[in-house]
Amino acid sequence: MRVPPPTIINGFSFIGRMGLMDNTSHSSCLQKYYKEHQSPFPVDLAELSHCVSLACGFPGFKAEAGILNYYHMDSSLGIHVDESELDHSSPLLSFSFGQSSIFLLGGLSRDVSPTPMMMHSGDIMVMSGASRLLYHAVPRILRHPGGGILPPCLSAPPSTDDPNQLCSPSDWEVCELYMQFSRINMTVRQVLEAGGSFPEEGDKMGKRMTQGDSYHSVDIETQEAEEQGLTKRIRTVTQD
Template sequence: MGKMAAAVGSAATLAAEPGEDAFRKLFRFYRQSRPGTADLGGVIDFSAAHTARGAGPGAPKVVRSQLSVCSVSESDALRAGLQPVSTWRAYGLEGYPGFIFIPNPFLPGYQWHWVKQCLKFYPQKPNVCNLDKHMAREENQDVWEQSKALLRCKEVTKRRPRSLLEKLRWVTLGYHYNWDSKKYSADHYTPFPSDLAFLSEQVAAACGFQGFQAEAGILNYYRLDSTLGIHVDRSELDLSKPLLSFSFGQSAIFLLGGLRRDEAPTAMFMHSGDIMVMSGSSRLLNHAVPRVLPSAQEGNLPLCLGTPLPAALPRDTVVEPCSVEDQQLCASYLKTARVNMTVRQVVATDQDFPVEAAEESERDITKEGICHLEDKITHGKRVRLDPDS
């Protein structure tokens, strides 16, 4: 108990010290944290029964969030692979109006559909990914097929090269996000996946956002040594709409700060299946991911991924069957990785995409750069990739 109090105290001390901004200090603290130790004693775990008391001295109080239960029928929730909204647990934090955290509302086994989509289908052309900067279009036309042989290997070793899938860092869906101009491109629009649009619409409606339209998605692919730097998502033209975040695979620490970086952030766990909604006053807050946390027994999957997708699916579901081979390959990938999908509405319902934003697409998208989704490469260099910073 004394060690845990010391760790929580050290995090609070770092946040209060003058000089470098409080957010970055805590980012570094959690990036270097040791799983299974008191370092994580101040991290809120919304999936635990005691979350209503918060975590650590000075932590924001965890409160229950009200959902719009009647806005999503049980049949529509089932179509998206979700439990009835009446059974969801939703939380917020005092001082963060508009922030909603929903611990894994997916039906048992249904996460596998979304994992498979993120790994097998969403990276396919014409969607844009980080590999386009280094490879000809035909070389990464089908990342999944080109990665299957290597993914069948049980372990990643120094002798075994990484597959294309393991080199994937981001994919954009719908309106393509230009990392250089920090604007969305209308000319590089690709059809937004109908299944992900339906899932997003149900989650948004349950959180009180009727009429939400999924127009852009950014998929981030994390290895165990990856981090997502401090940033604000402000490039959407209609900021009144929420940002939806879906996590799958290994757990991570998420830091939610304030409007300025001298405001200390609140740390929380993101587990597989968890959904976060940033809206209202929380839509423009600084946030980051300093740490991906491997399972307690290295190389294992989270317990919620221990159930396969049911063989018999509802007739009108947007969820598709997942073969044994596909699930095995997805599982092999997720043992050392996590995937995050963020879905956004870019323009208002009655708004046209501005001409100047479309003109930005004339920039060569294969030369776009830099973001703060980082991971260490074996030779010590870092690859930097990131959504709006």
């Protein structure tokens, strides 16, 4: 099954379609945060991120950027470090939905033997402090445990009585179908130090960010990966 083309979700404006992972250990991703590509960050996701980071001891966390990873059952995400953000003292929040995965958490270099762990639907991982810049990868997507096509938390549609419910029944149907064969991971990041501002495209800081990226890629790889229907990564940047 091919991953459907990315669409606007919850007001996300995507600044780039990222690429991509194949079924080996290769990974690549364009990593750029530019002022010109800012768009409003979804309020509900920012609130959730605030609550999670507060509970983990990071009251000042500001949700400024996000990546959506869409995984097929045979997708994988290669080994990488998330270092494009300018502020690494803030945590990186990772939310998982749908089918499960194996997550490998390594060390500060590629040589360190990784610790494998399972990520299930509804799990939240917080990479902070020493773990913020550790190598990691997602080598396998697996059926969620316990039987049934969908994890229990996704098996019932959201209540239509709730006026704050953002997901319409027809949207839910699409999501429900999609999640039966897929995993979605959403990472939320603070990019800037407190009081910082996004670089403009082409300015010195922008160049530094792009060059400093450990899994920087070129457009052609992204395009090729999309043609093959590989895992898609989508990035959004916020504005106040």
